[in-house]
Amino acid sequence: MTVGRAEPAGPREWYDGSGHQALTVAEAMAVQDRLRSRADLVGPGPCRPATVAGLDVAYAEGGDRLAAAVTVLDAETLEVVDRGVSVGRPAFGYVPGLFAFRELPALLAALDRLTIRPELLICDGHGLAHPRRFGLACHLGVVTGLPAIGVGKTPLVGTWTGPGPRRGDSAPLVDAGEVVGRVLRTRDGVRPVFVSVGHRMGLDNAVDRVLALTPRYRLPETTRTADGLCRATLAATAGTG
DNA sequence: GCGACAG
DNA sequence: ATCTTGTCGC
Numbered sequence: 499m500t501v502g503r504a505e506p507a508g509p510r511e512w513y514d515g516s517g518h519q520a521l522t523v524a525e526a527m528a529v530q531d532r533l534r535s536r537a538d539l540v541g542p543g544p545c546r547p548a549t550v551a552g553l554d555v556a557y558a559e560g561g562d563r564l565a566a567a568v569t570v571l572d573a574e575t576l577e578v579v580d581r582g583v584s585v586g587r588p589a590f591g592y593v594p595g596l597f598a599f600r601e602l603p604a605l606l607a608a609l610d611r612l613t614i615r616p617e618l619l620i621c622d623g624h625g626l627a628h629p630r631r632f633g634l635a636c637h638l639g640v641v642t643g644l645p646a647i648g649v650g651k652t653p654l655v656g657t658w659t660g661p662g663p664r665r666g667d668s669a670p671l672v673d674a675g676e677v678v679g680r681v682l683r684t685r686d687g688v689r690p691v692f693v694s695v696g697h698r699m700g701l702d703n704a705v706d707r708v709l710a711l712t713p714r715y716r717l718p719e720t721t722r723t724a725d726g727l728c729r730a731t732l733a734a735t736a737g738t739g
Numbered sequence: 740g741c742g743a744c745a746g
Numbered sequence: 747a748t749c750t751t752g753t754c755g756c
Contacts, residue, residue, distance in 0.1 A: 594746085624745055655744090
C-alpha cells in the first residue's frame, strides 16, 4: 500500500525503523520528537576524517522494491575502499518529513555489510533542516552513533537569499526564524545543494566537508558512488525478491 | 481552508 | 524516487 500526498491519512500497517512494529504517521512523528534530544548538533565533528561514507537508495519502477547502498571513500583520494548493499521493500509510505522510516532499515542493513566503520556519514536528504528538526541524517547519526551530515538536492523547509554564483558561495537556510542549514553552491553557476547538520557535527564543518567532496560535480562523490552502487544492485537483482 | 512537501 | 524527449557540450 503506497501512501503519498494523495492519501496523507493512510493505512496503519507501516512499521518503524528500529524494530518491526507498525507505526502510524502520528506515532512516527512522536518517535522523531523523542529521539531529537539525542542528536548532537554542535560537533564540531571530524575536520580531517580518514574515511567518509555515502548512503543512497534506488527504487524499482513500481516502488515496491529497493536497493540501499553505502560506499566508503578514502577522504583524501576519494577512492572507494569499502561497500555495503541491501535489497528489500520500503518500510514506510513516502511521507515528506518521515523519510527515515522508509529508508532507514535498508540503509542500516547496508551499513552492517561494511567491513570498516566510516568516520562520517553523508546522507542523501536533510538533517536539521526538517519540520521537526530530525531528518534522515539526524536519525542515521543517532542510531549509528556516527557523525552525520545531510545533503539535500531540493529544500524541504526554510527560505534563503542568494547564494552567489561561485563554488563555495553560500547562504543561511532559515526556518521559523532559526538557521537550520546552509544553501551551498558546490560548482560555479550550478544550482546549490542544501547542507544541514545530522549528528556530532557543526554547520561550518559540514559545509567544509561537502566542499571537500565536490571537486568536480555538484553532488558529493560519496553520494554519486552510493547512487551508482544501489542502481547497479537494483538492476542485478531484478526479478528477484 | 488550501497548497507545499527530502527521496 | 522513476519515467520521459530532446539538446548541448566535452
